[in-house]
Amino acid sequence: MARPLSTPWPTARGTVFFDDLASAPTLRRAVNAGRIRRLASHIYTADLETPAADLVVANVWEIVAHLMPDAVVVDRTAAAGGAVAEGMVVVASDRRRSNLELPGLTVVVRPLERCDDDSEWVFGLQMSSPARTVADNLRLSRSVRGRAPRTLTRMELTTWVKQSARTWVDPAAVFAAARELAQRNGDLDDERAALLANLALAVGERAEPRSEAVDGIGDEALAVLESAVLALGGSLRRVSKAEIDEADGRVQLLQNLHSVVADLEPGRFRTEPNRLPSLELVDADDEVETTLRHGLALVSPIRSHLARAVGVMFVVLVVDPFADATAEVAMLALNAELRSHGHDPVIIPAS
Numbered sequence: 001m002a003r004p005l006s007t008p009w010p011t012a013r014g015t016v017f018f019d020d021l022a023s024a025p026t027l028r029r030a031v032n033a034g035r036i037r038r039l040a041s042h043i044y045t046a047d048l049e050t051p052a053a054d055l056v057v058a059n060v061w062e063i064v065a066h067l068m069p070d071a072v073v074v075d076r077t078a079a080a081g082g083a084v085a086e087g088m089v090v091v092a093s094d095r096r097r098s099n100l101e102l103p104g105l106t107v108v109v110r111p112l113e114r115c116d117d118d119s120e121w122v123f124g125l126q127m128s129s130p131a132r133t134v135a136d137n138l139r140l141s142r143s144v145r146g147r148a149p150r151t152l153t154r155m156e157l158t159t160w161v162k163q164s165a166r167t168w169v170d171p172a173a174v175f176a177a178a179r180e181l182a183q184r185n186g187d188l189d190d191e192r193a194a195l196l197a198n199l200a201l202a203v204g205e206r207a208e209p210r211s212e213a214v215d216g217i218g219d220e221a222l223a224v225l226e227s228a229v230l231a232l233g234g235s236l237r238r239v240s241k242a243e244i245d246e247a248d249g250r251v252q253l254l255q256n257l258h259s260v261v262a263d264l265e266p267g268r269f270r271t272e273p274n275r276l277p278s279l280e281l282v283d284a285d286d287e288v289e290t291t292l293r294h295g296l297a298l299v300s301p302i303r304s305h306l307a308r309a310v311g312v313m314f315v316v317l318v319v320d321p322f323a324d325a326t327a328e329v330a331m332l333a334l335n336a337e338l339r340s341h342g343h344d345p346v347i348i349p350a351s
Contacts, residue, residue, distance in 0.1 A: 011046040014059075073128060239294060244294065251296065263325075
Protein backbone atom coordinates (compact mmCIF):
# COMPACT_ATOMS: atom_id res chain seq x y z
CA MET A 1 0.00 0.00 0.00
CA ALA A 2 1.43 3.41 -1.03
CA ARG A 3 2.28 5.83 1.73
CA PRO A 4 0.37 9.16 1.67
CA LEU A 5 2.39 12.10 0.39
CA SER A 6 3.80 14.40 3.06
CA THR A 7 2.32 17.93 2.95
CA PRO A 8 4.18 20.42 5.16
CA TRP A 9 2.01 23.23 3.81
CA PRO A 10 -1.70 24.03 4.28
CA THR A 11 -4.02 22.36 1.79
CA ALA A 12 -7.34 24.00 2.63
CA ARG A 13 -9.09 25.83 -0.17
CA GLY A 14 -8.25 29.54 -0.33
CA THR A 15 -4.98 29.30 1.63
CA VAL A 16 -1.47 30.35 0.63
CA PHE A 17 1.94 29.55 2.06
CA PHE A 18 5.55 30.63 1.64
CA ASP A 19 8.79 29.04 0.53
CA ASP A 20 10.16 28.78 4.07
CA LEU A 21 7.93 25.72 4.71
CA ALA A 22 9.95 23.41 2.47
CA SER A 23 13.21 23.24 0.56
CA ALA A 24 13.45 24.56 -2.97
CA PRO A 25 13.75 21.04 -4.48
CA THR A 26 10.66 19.87 -2.57
CA LEU A 27 8.63 22.85 -3.78
CA ARG A 28 9.86 22.37 -7.35
CA ARG A 29 8.88 18.68 -7.39
CA ALA A 30 5.44 19.51 -5.97
CA VAL A 31 4.87 22.18 -8.62
CA ASN A 32 5.97 19.79 -11.39
CA ALA A 33 3.67 17.10 -10.01
CA GLY A 34 0.73 19.49 -10.04
CA ARG A 35 0.23 19.35 -6.29
CA ILE A 36 0.85 23.08 -5.69
CA ARG A 37 1.05 26.34 -7.68
CA ARG A 38 3.56 29.17 -7.51
CA LEU A 39 1.61 32.46 -7.32
CA ALA A 40 4.58 34.82 -7.17
CA SER A 41 8.10 34.93 -5.83
CA HIS A 42 8.11 33.17 -2.41
CA ILE A 43 4.32 32.58 -2.52
CA TYR A 44 2.59 29.24 -3.21
CA THR A 45 -0.80 27.58 -2.81
CA ALA A 46 -2.18 24.06 -2.77
CA ASP A 47 -5.51 25.41 -4.05
CA LEU A 48 -5.44 24.48 -7.73
CA GLU A 49 -8.89 25.86 -8.61
CA THR A 50 -9.35 29.37 -7.18
CA PRO A 51 -8.05 32.08 -9.56
CA ALA A 52 -4.65 33.39 -8.52
CA ALA A 53 -5.88 37.01 -8.23
CA ASP A 54 -8.68 35.97 -5.86
CA LEU A 55 -6.22 34.09 -3.67
CA VAL A 56 -3.87 37.05 -3.48
CA VAL A 57 -6.61 39.55 -2.59
CA ALA A 58 -8.07 37.23 0.06
CA ASN A 59 -4.66 36.70 1.68
CA VAL A 60 -3.02 40.05 0.97
CA TRP A 61 -2.24 40.95 4.57
CA GLU A 62 -0.75 37.57 5.38
CA ILE A 63 1.45 38.00 2.29
CA VAL A 64 2.45 41.56 3.24
CA ALA A 65 3.20 40.50 6.82
CA HIS A 66 5.49 37.73 5.61
CA LEU A 67 7.39 39.85 3.10
CA MET A 68 7.31 43.17 5.00
CA PRO A 69 6.71 42.44 8.70
CA ASP A 70 7.48 46.06 9.62
CA ALA A 71 4.70 47.43 7.40
CA VAL A 72 2.15 50.06 8.43
CA VAL A 73 -1.10 50.41 6.47
CA VAL A 74 -1.18 54.02 5.27
CA ASP A 75 -2.69 56.61 2.94
CA ARG A 76 -5.68 55.55 0.82
CA THR A 77 -5.73 52.03 2.26
CA ALA A 78 -5.78 53.24 5.86
CA ALA A 79 -8.85 55.33 5.02
CA ALA A 80 -10.46 52.20 3.56
CA GLY A 81 -9.78 50.25 6.76
CA GLY A 82 -7.38 47.91 4.98
CA ALA A 83 -9.74 46.96 2.16
CA VAL A 84 -8.33 46.35 -1.31
CA ALA A 85 -9.59 49.09 -3.63
CA GLU A 86 -9.04 49.31 -7.39
CA GLY A 87 -6.49 46.50 -7.26
CA MET A 88 -4.10 48.15 -4.82
CA VAL A 89 -3.14 48.59 -1.19
CA VAL A 90 -0.62 51.06 0.25
CA VAL A 91 1.90 50.37 3.02
CA ALA A 92 4.95 52.05 4.50
CA SER A 93 7.94 49.74 4.98
CA ASP A 94 11.72 49.75 5.07
CA ARG A 95 11.95 46.06 4.13
CA ARG A 96 11.21 46.81 0.50
CA ARG A 97 11.95 49.84 -1.71
CA SER A 98 9.76 49.11 -4.73
CA ASN A 99 6.12 48.22 -5.29
CA LEU A 100 5.14 44.56 -5.04
CA GLU A 101 3.34 43.35 -8.16
CA LEU A 102 1.13 40.33 -7.52
CA PRO A 103 -1.60 38.64 -9.57
CA GLY A 104 -4.56 41.04 -9.52
CA LEU A 105 -2.98 43.35 -6.97
CA THR A 106 -0.26 45.97 -6.53
CA VAL A 107 1.15 46.64 -3.07
CA VAL A 108 2.34 50.26 -3.26
CA VAL A 109 5.30 50.75 -0.92
CA ARG A 110 6.65 54.01 0.46
CA PRO A 111 9.33 54.68 3.11
CA LEU A 112 8.44 53.76 6.66
CA GLU A 113 7.37 56.45 9.12
CA ARG A 114 6.46 55.40 12.64
CA CYS A 115 3.88 57.22 14.74
CA ASP A 116 3.22 56.63 18.42
CA ASP A 117 -0.51 56.20 17.88
CA ASP A 118 -0.27 53.58 15.10
CA SER A 119 -2.32 50.61 16.29
CA GLU A 120 -1.68 46.88 16.17
CA TRP A 121 -3.51 45.19 13.31
CA VAL A 122 -3.69 41.74 11.71
CA PHE A 123 -0.70 39.40 11.32
CA GLY A 124 1.47 41.71 13.46
CA LEU A 125 1.12 44.66 11.07
CA GLN A 126 0.16 48.16 12.15
CA MET A 127 -2.67 50.43 11.04
CA SER A 128 -2.52 54.23 10.83
CA SER A 129 -4.53 56.12 13.43
CA PRO A 130 -7.31 58.50 12.30
CA ALA A 131 -5.02 61.50 12.91
CA ARG A 132 -2.21 59.98 10.86
CA THR A 133 -4.65 59.01 8.12
CA VAL A 134 -5.82 62.62 7.87
CA ALA A 135 -2.25 63.98 7.92
CA ASP A 136 -0.92 61.47 5.36
CA ASN A 137 -3.79 62.09 2.97
CA LEU A 138 -3.14 65.84 3.00
CA ARG A 139 -0.27 64.99 0.64
CA LEU A 140 -1.26 65.07 -3.01
CA SER A 141 -0.18 62.15 -5.19
CA ARG A 142 -0.63 61.28 -8.85
CA SER A 143 -2.30 58.40 -10.62
CA VAL A 144 0.27 56.02 -12.13
CA ARG A 145 -0.54 53.74 -15.07
CA GLY A 146 -4.25 54.32 -14.58
CA ARG A 147 -4.08 53.25 -10.93
CA ALA A 148 -5.78 55.33 -8.24
CA PRO A 149 -3.52 57.91 -6.55
CA ARG A 150 -1.68 56.67 -3.47
CA THR A 151 -3.50 59.23 -1.31
CA LEU A 152 -7.12 60.32 -1.35
CA THR A 153 -8.20 63.15 -3.62
CA ARG A 154 -9.42 66.31 -1.89
CA MET A 155 -13.04 65.33 -2.50
CA GLU A 156 -12.46 61.75 -1.28
CA LEU A 157 -10.70 63.02 1.85
CA THR A 158 -13.57 65.38 2.66
CA THR A 159 -16.12 62.57 2.22
CA TRP A 160 -14.06 60.17 4.34
CA VAL A 161 -13.63 62.70 7.16
CA LYS A 162 -17.35 63.47 7.26
CA GLN A 163 -18.21 59.77 7.47
CA SER A 164 -15.44 58.75 9.86
CA ALA A 165 -15.77 61.64 12.31
CA ARG A 166 -19.07 60.16 13.52
CA THR A 167 -17.10 57.34 15.16
CA TRP A 168 -14.30 59.47 16.64
CA VAL A 169 -14.58 60.03 20.39
CA ASP A 170 -12.93 63.46 20.17
CA PRO A 171 -12.83 64.88 16.61
CA ALA A 172 -11.13 68.07 17.78
CA ALA A 173 -8.26 66.00 19.22
CA VAL A 174 -7.94 64.09 15.92
CA PHE A 175 -7.59 67.32 13.93
CA ALA A 176 -5.14 68.77 16.45
CA ALA A 177 -3.00 65.63 16.27
CA ALA A 178 -3.20 65.60 12.46
CA ARG A 179 -2.01 69.20 12.35
CA GLU A 180 0.91 68.40 14.67
CA LEU A 181 1.92 65.39 12.54
CA ALA A 182 1.73 67.37 9.30
CA GLN A 183 3.77 70.18 10.82
CA ARG A 184 6.38 67.76 12.15
CA ASN A 185 6.70 66.12 8.72
CA GLY A 186 7.09 69.49 6.98
CA ASP A 187 3.76 69.11 5.18
CA LEU A 188 1.81 72.00 6.69
CA ASP A 189 1.98 74.68 4.00
CA ASP A 190 -0.77 77.28 3.56
CA GLU A 191 -2.88 75.06 1.32
CA ARG A 192 -2.82 72.05 3.64
CA ALA A 193 -3.42 74.20 6.71
CA ALA A 194 -6.48 75.68 5.02
CA LEU A 195 -7.68 72.25 3.92
CA LEU A 196 -7.30 70.90 7.45
CA ALA A 197 -9.27 73.83 8.85
CA ASN A 198 -11.98 73.26 6.23
CA LEU A 199 -12.18 69.56 7.08
CA ALA A 200 -12.64 70.40 10.73
CA LEU A 201 -15.28 72.96 9.84
CA ALA A 202 -17.11 70.36 7.74
CA VAL A 203 -17.73 68.22 10.82
CA GLY A 204 -18.50 71.12 13.14
CA GLU A 205 -15.09 71.39 14.77
CA ARG A 206 -12.63 74.26 14.96
CA ALA A 207 -9.13 73.36 13.89
CA GLU A 208 -6.23 75.76 14.13
CA PRO A 209 -6.82 78.69 11.78
CA ARG A 210 -4.85 79.32 8.61
CA SER A 211 -1.26 80.31 9.11
CA GLU A 212 -2.13 83.73 7.75
CA ALA A 213 -5.58 85.29 8.17
CA VAL A 214 -6.92 87.73 5.61
CA ASP A 215 -7.87 91.16 6.90
CA GLY A 216 -11.49 92.07 6.36
CA ILE A 217 -12.68 88.51 5.65
CA GLY A 218 -14.43 86.26 8.16
CA ASP A 219 -12.89 82.84 8.88
CA GLU A 220 -16.04 80.96 7.85
CA ALA A 221 -16.38 82.80 4.55
CA LEU A 222 -12.69 82.20 3.79
CA ALA A 223 -13.04 78.49 4.60
CA VAL A 224 -16.04 78.14 2.28
CA LEU A 225 -14.29 79.94 -0.58
CA GLU A 226 -11.13 77.87 -0.19
CA SER A 227 -13.12 74.63 -0.09
CA ALA A 228 -14.74 75.61 -3.40
CA VAL A 229 -11.35 76.35 -4.96
CA LEU A 230 -10.06 72.90 -3.99
CA ALA A 231 -13.25 71.19 -5.22
CA LEU A 232 -12.94 72.95 -8.58
CA GLY A 233 -9.38 71.76 -9.13
CA GLY A 234 -7.58 74.90 -7.98
CA SER A 235 -4.91 75.28 -5.33
CA LEU A 236 -4.58 77.53 -2.34
CA ARG A 237 -1.86 80.12 -2.00
CA ARG A 238 -1.29 83.63 -0.80
CA VAL A 239 -3.19 86.08 -2.98
CA SER A 240 -0.95 88.92 -4.11
CA LYS A 241 -1.86 92.60 -4.25
CA ALA A 242 -1.55 92.43 -8.04
CA GLU A 243 -4.15 89.64 -8.16
CA ILE A 244 -6.47 91.63 -5.92
CA ASP A 245 -6.05 94.67 -8.17
CA GLU A 246 -6.74 92.49 -11.22
CA ALA A 247 -9.98 91.30 -9.60
CA ASP A 248 -11.23 94.90 -9.69
CA GLY A 249 -12.16 94.40 -13.35
CA ARG A 250 -14.46 91.52 -12.48
CA VAL A 251 -15.93 93.48 -9.57
CA GLN A 252 -16.73 96.35 -11.93
CA LEU A 253 -18.32 93.88 -14.35
CA LEU A 254 -20.55 92.56 -11.58
CA GLN A 255 -21.70 96.06 -10.74
CA ASN A 256 -22.43 96.71 -14.42
CA LEU A 257 -24.41 93.50 -14.72
CA HIS A 258 -26.37 94.38 -11.60
CA SER A 259 -27.20 97.79 -13.05
CA VAL A 260 -28.85 96.02 -15.99
CA VAL A 261 -31.01 93.52 -14.07
CA ALA A 262 -31.76 95.16 -10.69
CA ASP A 263 -34.47 97.58 -9.67
CA LEU A 264 -33.16 98.13 -6.13
CA GLU A 265 -29.94 100.18 -5.82
CA PRO A 266 -28.55 99.09 -9.21
CA GLY A 267 -24.80 98.61 -9.20
CA ARG A 268 -24.42 99.25 -5.48
CA PHE A 269 -23.16 96.76 -2.90
CA ARG A 270 -25.48 96.03 -0.02
CA THR A 271 -25.01 97.87 3.25
CA GLU A 272 -27.48 95.79 5.25
CA PRO A 273 -27.36 92.13 6.28
CA ASN A 274 -28.61 89.80 3.58
CA ARG A 275 -32.14 88.49 3.57
CA LEU A 276 -31.30 85.15 5.19
CA PRO A 277 -29.28 85.98 8.32
CA SER A 278 -28.98 82.31 9.25
CA LEU A 279 -26.93 81.79 6.05
CA GLU A 280 -24.94 84.99 6.22
CA LEU A 281 -21.20 84.50 5.80
CA VAL A 282 -20.24 88.06 4.92
CA ASP A 283 -21.12 91.15 6.91
CA ALA A 284 -22.39 94.26 5.18
CA ASP A 285 -20.41 97.24 3.92
CA ASP A 286 -16.60 97.00 3.58
CA GLU A 287 -16.32 93.24 4.10
CA VAL A 288 -18.53 92.57 1.07
CA GLU A 289 -16.15 94.15 -1.43
CA THR A 290 -13.01 92.80 0.28
CA THR A 291 -14.32 89.23 0.29
CA LEU A 292 -15.57 89.54 -3.27
CA ARG A 293 -12.14 90.66 -4.55
CA HIS A 294 -10.32 87.96 -2.60
CA GLY A 295 -12.67 85.20 -3.76
CA LEU A 296 -12.40 86.23 -7.40
CA ALA A 297 -8.61 86.35 -7.11
CA LEU A 298 -8.62 82.83 -5.63
CA VAL A 299 -10.59 81.31 -8.51
CA SER A 300 -8.82 83.24 -11.27
CA PRO A 301 -5.89 80.76 -11.76
CA ILE A 302 -8.16 77.68 -12.08
CA ARG A 303 -7.19 76.17 -15.44
CA SER A 304 -10.51 74.75 -16.60
CA HIS A 305 -12.60 77.52 -18.14
CA LEU A 306 -15.85 75.89 -17.00
CA ALA A 307 -14.56 75.27 -13.47
CA ARG A 308 -13.33 78.86 -13.23
CA ALA A 309 -16.68 80.18 -14.47
CA VAL A 310 -18.47 78.07 -11.86
CA GLY A 311 -16.04 79.44 -9.26
CA VAL A 312 -16.92 83.02 -10.19
CA MET A 313 -20.62 82.22 -9.88
CA PHE A 314 -20.05 80.53 -6.51
CA VAL A 315 -18.09 83.50 -5.14
CA VAL A 316 -20.92 85.86 -6.06
CA LEU A 317 -23.50 83.62 -4.42
CA VAL A 318 -21.46 83.18 -1.22
CA VAL A 319 -20.64 86.86 -0.81
CA ASP A 320 -24.17 87.94 -1.82
CA PRO A 321 -22.98 91.48 -2.63
CA PHE A 322 -26.27 93.01 -3.70
CA ALA A 323 -29.54 93.76 -1.97
CA ASP A 324 -31.42 91.91 -4.72
CA ALA A 325 -30.84 90.02 -8.01
CA THR A 326 -27.64 88.37 -6.74
CA ALA A 327 -28.57 85.00 -8.29
CA GLU A 328 -29.20 86.64 -11.67
CA VAL A 329 -25.88 88.45 -11.55
CA ALA A 330 -24.10 85.24 -10.54
CA MET A 331 -25.46 83.41 -13.59
CA LEU A 332 -24.63 86.31 -15.91
CA ALA A 333 -21.11 86.40 -14.48
CA LEU A 334 -20.71 82.67 -15.21
CA ASN A 335 -21.78 83.27 -18.81
CA ALA A 336 -19.51 86.30 -19.17
CA GLU A 337 -16.56 84.18 -18.03
CA LEU A 338 -17.40 81.47 -20.55
CA ARG A 339 -17.90 83.93 -23.39
CA SER A 340 -14.56 85.61 -22.67
CA HIS A 341 -12.84 82.32 -23.59
CA GLY A 342 -14.94 81.61 -26.68
CA HIS A 343 -17.41 79.19 -25.11
CA ASP A 344 -21.17 79.18 -25.57
CA PRO A 345 -23.13 80.59 -22.62
CA VAL A 346 -25.23 78.48 -20.30
CA ILE A 347 -28.91 78.62 -21.25
CA ILE A 348 -30.94 80.47 -18.63
CA PRO A 349 -34.66 79.65 -18.37
CA ALA A 350 -36.97 82.63 -18.84
CA SER A 351 -38.59 82.01 -15.46
